[in-house]
Amino acid sequence: MTIGQGPGLDELIASWRQWMARRDVLTPSDIDELESHLRDRIDGLADAGLTDDEAFLIAVKRLGSIDALSHEYAAEHSERLWKQLVLHDAPGPEGTDAAAATIPFHRRANGLPVALALGVGAGLAVKVADLLIDDPAVVARNAAVLVLPFLAAWFAWRRRPPAAAVWAVAGAFVVAAIALNAYPFVPEASTAMLAAAGSLVALWLMTGVVEARGAWRSDTARMDFLRFSGEWAVYYLLIALVGGALSALTIAVFASIQVDVVPFVEEWVLPCGAAGAVLVAAWLVGAKQRVIENIAPVLTKVFTPLFTLMMLALIVAAVLQWNLVDASRDLLIAFDLVLVVVVALLVYAISARDPALPPGWFDRLQVLMLASALVVDVIVLIAMIARTGEFGFTANKTASLLLNLILLANLAWAAWLQVGFVQRTVAFGRLERWQTGYLPIYLAWAAVIVLIFPPVFGFA
Amino acid sequence: MRIGKDLVAAAATPVVLGILAEGESYGYAILQRVTELSGGELEWSDGMLYPLLHRLERLGHVESEWRHSSAGRPRKHYRLSAQGAAALAEQRKQWSVVGGVLDKVWPDGADGERRSRLAPRLALGTE
Numbered sequence: 001m002t003i004g005q006g007p008g009l010d011e012l013i014a015s016w017r018q019w020m021a022r023r024d025v026l027t028p029s030d031i032d033e034l035e036s037h038l039r040d041r042i043d044g045l046a047d048a049g050l051t052d053d054e055a056f057l058i059a060v061k062r063l064g065s066i067d068a069l070s071h072e073y074a075a076e077h078s079e080r081l082w083k084q085l086v087l088h089d090a091p092g093p094e095g096t097d098a099a100a101a102t103i104p105f106h107r108r109a110n111g112l113p114v115a116l117a118l119g120v121g122a123g124l125a126v127k128v129a130d131l132l133i134d135d136p137a138v139v140a141r142n143a144a145v146l147v148l149p150f151l152a153a154w155f156a157w158r159r160r161p162p163a164a165a166v167w168a169v170a171g172a173f174v175v176a177a178i179a180l181n182a183y184p185f186v187p188e189a190s191t192a193m194l195a196a197a198g199s200l201v202a203l204w205l206m207t208g209v210v211e212a213r214g215a216w217r218s219d220t221a222r223m224d225f226l227r228f229s230g231e232w233a234v235y236y237l238l239i240a241l242v243g244g245a246l247s248a249l250t251i252a253v254f255a256s257i258q259v260d261v262v263p264f265v266e267e268w269v270l271p272c273g274a275a276g277a278v279l280v281a282a283w284l285v286g287a288k289q290r291v292i293e294n295i296a297p298v299l300t301k302v303f304t305p306l307f308t309l310m311m312l313a314l315i316v317a318a319v320l321q322w323n324l325v326d327a328s329r330d331l332l333i334a335f336d337l338v339l340v341v342v343v344a345l346l347v348y349a350i351s352a353r354d355p356a357l358p359p360g361w362f363d364r365l366q367v368l369m370l371a372s373a374l375v376v377d378v379i380v381l382i383a384m385i386a387r388t389g390e391f392g393f394t395a396n397k398t399a400s401l402l403l404n405l406i407l408l409a410n411l412a413w414a415a416w417l418q419v420g421f422v423q424r425t426v427a428f429g430r431l432e433r434w435q436t437g438y439l440p441i442y443l444a445w446a447a448v449i450v451l452i453f454p455p456v457f458g459f460a
Numbered sequence: 461m462r463i464g465k466d467l468v469a470a471a472a473t474p475v476v477l478g479i480l481a482e483g484e485s486y487g488y489a490i491l492q493r494v495t496e497l498s499g500g501e502l503e504w505s506d507g508m509l510y511p512l513l514h515r516l517e518r519l520g521h522v523e524s525e526w527r528h529s530s531a532g533r534p535r536k537h538y539r540l541s542a543q544g545a546a547a548l549a550e551q552r553k554q555w556s557v558v559g560g561v562l563d564k565v566w567p568d569g570a571d572g573e574r575r576s577r578l579a580p581r582l583a584l585g586t587e
Contacts (some may be wrong), residue, residue, distance in 0.1 A: 037510075044488075065505075076511040
């Protein structure tokens with residue numbers, strides 16, 4: 001029946017599959033499932049007396065419009081939505097060339113002109129503060145207050161959040177700015193450095209409220225911001241590495257003709273570049289997701305095993321020598337960093353994972369990573385608490401102990417959930433919700449460090 | 461009679477869970493069953509069922525497995541989990557409350573007897 005009547009059913013379905021595959025949000029497995037449905041429907045219609053191509057047309061029509069369908073899939077699979085810029089930004093997949101001519105200049109290339117302008121603004125803000133205050137320590141302490149408003153402005157321009165969200169975030173910036181500058185810190189106070197670090201964490205998370213369009217309670221919005229943070233960090237590091245290499249090359253080239261550009265690089269390029277790169281990295285996350293989405297999962301897959309090995313080796317070493325108790329007082333801070341890396345690897349793996357996949361070797365490896373991190377941390381905690389009397393509760397030590405306990409609680413429950421997930425008694429959604437639900441706790445920790453620690457520890 | 465979009469969307473989860481409570485099934489058969497149970501009055505685009513099934517799976521209400529149909533084609537089967545059965549019972553309670561309220565709020569019509577069974581029927585998604 002196919003001779004002289006156009007393509008056969010298999011060809012029709014093959015071309016339909018190609019058409020569906022253009023939508024990023026549909027995975028081959030989704031299309032397999034839809035194809036299975038399509039063939040069932042075609043069989044049903046063919047039994048009712050329709051020819052194959054008639055049945056095919058009706059079956060495709062009954063699936064629903066491809067736009068509505070991919071929108072539904074995107075709403076469910078937000079981890080894919082993240083990859084699909086088209087959904088929010090572009091007017092349509094077709095005719096983008098014609099549309100480009102009518103896009104206003106500042107909207108071209110995903111708003112690159114706006115991102116660059118804000119990046120220059122952030123660099124200038126740092127430089128102006130530097131020239132006005134003339135105290136590098138104070139400028140460094142205000143890094144978050146000086147730079148992150150520009151990132152918040154970028155999000156506000158991109159995402160159009162409600163005014164209430166913008167005011168709340170602006171309020172947080174004002175409170176942080178007052179605390180960082182009005183508190184009478186003694187010179188080189190450790191509480192000042194803690195407050196600076198805390199303000200970075202707290203204001204970064206508050207900036208996420210703008211990114212989430214004020215929907216900070218939503219789990220998916222939080223997960224999207226976590227994804228943004230991870231990818232932003234990868235881009236920022238890349239920019240910093242290349243920027244550092246280029247600066248070194250510039251210095252070397254000018255040195256060969258007896259021109260010393262080190263002061264210029266140190267006073268202008270470095271601070272302005274470091275501030276501006278925050279915005280450029282944020283723009284890159286939005287504009288070039290396709291590039292990074294292949295790198296980020298690979299990074300977690302590579303570093304999870306390596307990091308697990310490192311911690312297992314550490315456990316063996318600690319048990320053999322049993323000298324962690326005598327270790328230096330920086331040990332706890334070092335282990336906070338270890339736990340931060342573990343949480344980051346875990347969260348990043350969760351955020352990039354397809355929730356529909358059954359648990360596999362990598363999920364089991366994560367159980368091992370979590371378990372070894374817990375063992376190592378418990379050893380360290382016992383050692384440190386045993387010597388609390390000797391060191392006393394300094395600001396640094398209290399802050400890192402608090403962070404350690406917060407991360408330990410996160411990892412302990414995450415490990416429990418992960419074991420359940422591997423045994424298929426816990427749904428993947430609970431793993432996600434546990435991590436996204438934990439964000440306010442980090443915010444609270446950072447707020448305590450900024451607002452409460454300095455007065456409690458006498459601004460020392 | 462066309463049932464409104466919002467009501468169809470709200471009913472979709474309890475209906476699908478209810479059908480899976482009858483035994484494991486796959487997308488096309490679930491849609492056939494919906495059409496059969498509702499006399500063709502409760503319908504949505506075929507494709508929309510699948511994102512819903514994926515959501516139920518992510519929440520742990522259903523489990524899925526690829527198998528082969530009698531014709532040798534791959535087919536994804538869905539089955540209610542214990543958690544899904546609990547969710548269904550909970551949905552059923554909620555719909556019973558809604559049905560009960562509607563029963564009381566609407567004046568008695570010609571088919572009063574039928575409407576008194578509205579609540580359990582709604583919960584099964586047959587109305």
